[in-house]
Amino acid sequence: MAAILLALFYVISPAIILYLCNKFSxxxxxxxxxxxxxxxLILGNxxxxxxxxxxxxxxxxTITIPLAIPLLLFxxxxxxxxxxxxxxxLSMVIALISVVIxxxxxxxxxxxxxxxxxxxxxxxxxxxxxxxxxxxxxxxxLNVDPEAFIITHTxxxxxxxxxLLFLLTIGQKVFWYILPxxxxxxxxxxxxxxxxxxxxxxxxxxxxxxIPLLAALGISVLIFGIAGGLSFLVPxxxxxxxxxxxxxxxxxxSSFIPQINKIAKTFDLGMYLILIFSVVIASMADIEKxxxxxPELLAYITFVxxxxxxxxxxxxxxxKIDADTVxxxxxxxxxxxxxxxxxxxxxxxxxxxxxxxxxxxxGYAIGNYLGFxxxxxxxxx
Numbered sequence: 001m002a003a004i005l006l007a008l009f010y011v012i013s014p015a016i017i018l019y020l021c022n023k024f025s026x027x028x029x030x031x032x033x034x035x036x037x038x039x040x041l042i043l044g045n046x047x048x049x050x051x052x053x054x055x056x057x058x059x060x061x062t063i064t065i066p067l068a069i070p071l072l073l074f075x076x077x078x079x080x081x082x083x084x085x086x087x088x089x090l091s092m093v094i095a096l097i098s099v100v101i102x103x104x105x106x107x108x109x110x111x112x113x114x115x116x117x118x119x120x121x122x123x124x125x126x127x128x129x130x131x132x133x134x135x136x137x138x139x140x141x142l143n144v145d146p147e148a149f150i151i152t153h154t155x156x157x158x159x160x161x162x163x164l165l166f167l168l169t170i171g172q173k174v175f176w177y178i179l180p181x182x183x184x185x186x187x188x189x190x191x192x193x194x195x196x197x198x199x200x201x202x203x204x205x206x207x208x209x210x211i212p213l214l215a216a217l218g219i220s221v222l223i224f225g226i227a228g229g230l231s232f233l234v235p236x237x238x239x240x241x242x243x244x245x246x247x248x249x250x251x252x253x254s255s256f257i258p259q260i261n262k263i264a265k266t267f268d269l270g271m272y273l274i275l276i277f278s279v280v281i282a283s284m285a286d287i288e289k290x291x292x293x294x295p296e297l298l299a300y301i302t303f304v305x306x307x308x309x310x311x312x313x314x315x316x317x318x319x320k321i322d323a324d325t326v327x328x329x330x331x332x333x334x335x336x337x338x339x340x341x342x343x344x345x346x347x348x349x350x351x352x353x354x355x356x357x358x359x360x361x362x363g364y365a366i367g368n369y370l371g372f373x374x375x376x377x378x379x380x381x
Contacts, residue, residue: 040282122375130367
C-alpha cells in the first residue's frame with residue numbers, strides 16, 4: 001500500500017506544481033523543474049519514505065525518460081531547422097562548439113579533483129546543448145550516481161540563475177561593446193507580456209487532447225519496446241546506451257509523419273514525465289552528502305557556463321554575429337527554450353523568438369548524442 005501511495009505522489013505532485021505555477025506568477029518564474037527538485041528533496045530527506053521506496057523509484061526513473069524523449073520530439077518540425085537565418089544557425093554551431101571546447105579544457109583543469117569527471121562532462125554537454133531532458137537521458141546512459149546527478153543539477157541551477165540575471169539586466173549593453181547591434185527586419189509595436197510568454201506545460205489533460213495524446217503515448221511505448229528489444233542484441237553494459245539513442249532516433253523519424261507531428265500537446269506531456277522524473281530522482285538524494293560535494297564541482301560548472309559564453313561571444317565577433325542573436329541562441333542552449341521569450345522580452349526583440357525556440361528544439365534532438373560521445377572521449381583521457 002505504501003508503495004502505491006508513493007507512486008501516486010510521484011505522478012500527481014507535478015500536476016500540483018504546474019497548477020501553482022499557472023496560478024502564481026512568482027512560482028512560474030522559479031520554474032516547475034526547480035520546484036519539482038525541491039519537492040523531491042524534501043520528500044526524500046524527512047524520513048517518511050517506505051522501506052521499498054527504492055524499487056518504486058527505480059521503476060519510475062526507468063519508465064519516465066524513455067517515454068518522455070519521443071513525446072518531446074514528435075512535435076519538432078525538422079524542415080524548419082534549415083530555414084532559420086544563417087546567422088542564427090552559425091551562432092548555434094559556435095555555441096555548441098564553445099561548450100564542448102570549454103568542457104574539455106575544464107576536464108584537464110579539474111581532473112583528479114572530481115569523481116568520475118568524464119561523466120560530469122558528458123552531463124554538462126547534454127545539459128547545455130539541450131536541457132533537463134538531455135541531462136536526465138545521459139544520466140541513465142552513463143549510470144550517474146543519483147547524488148552526483150542532483151548536486152550537478154543543483155549547482156547548475158544556481159549558476160544558470162546568475163547567468164540569466166546577467167542577460168536580463170546588463171547583458172545586451174555589455175555585448176554591444178563587442179558585437180554588432182541587431183538589425184530589425186520589421187518593426188513590431190505590440191510586444192505584450194502575453195505575446196512573449198511561453199507554454200508552462202499546463203492544460204494538456206483537457207478533454208479535447210486526451211484521445212490524441214493517448215495515441216501519442218502508445219506510439220512512445222511502442223518505440224520504447226523496439227529500443228528495448230534491440231538492446232538485447234548488445235552487451236549488458238551497452239544496453240541503456242542503445243535504448244536511449246534508439247528512442248531519440250525513432251522520435252526524430254516519427255516527427256516526419258504528419259499525423260504524429262500534428263498531435264497537440266505532446267511536448268507538454270513529455271515535460272510532465274520529466275517533472276515526474278525530477279521529483280523521483282531528487283527524492284533519491286541524501287542532502288547530508290551535499291556537504292561532501294567539493295567546491296571544485298561548483299567551480300567546474302561555473303567555468304563551463306561562463307567560459308562557453310565568453311568563447312561564444314569571441315567567435316561571434318569574428319563572424320560578425322549580432323548581440324541579440326548570440327544572446328538568444330546562448331539562452332536556448334544553456335537555459336533551454338522556455339527562457340527564450342523571457343530574454344526576448346527583456347531586450348525588446350520579438351523577432352528572434354521563433355529562431356531561438358527552434359535552436360532549443362534542435363538542442364533537445366542532438367543533446368543525447370553529443371553528451372554521450374563527449375563522455376566516451378573524456379573517459380579515455
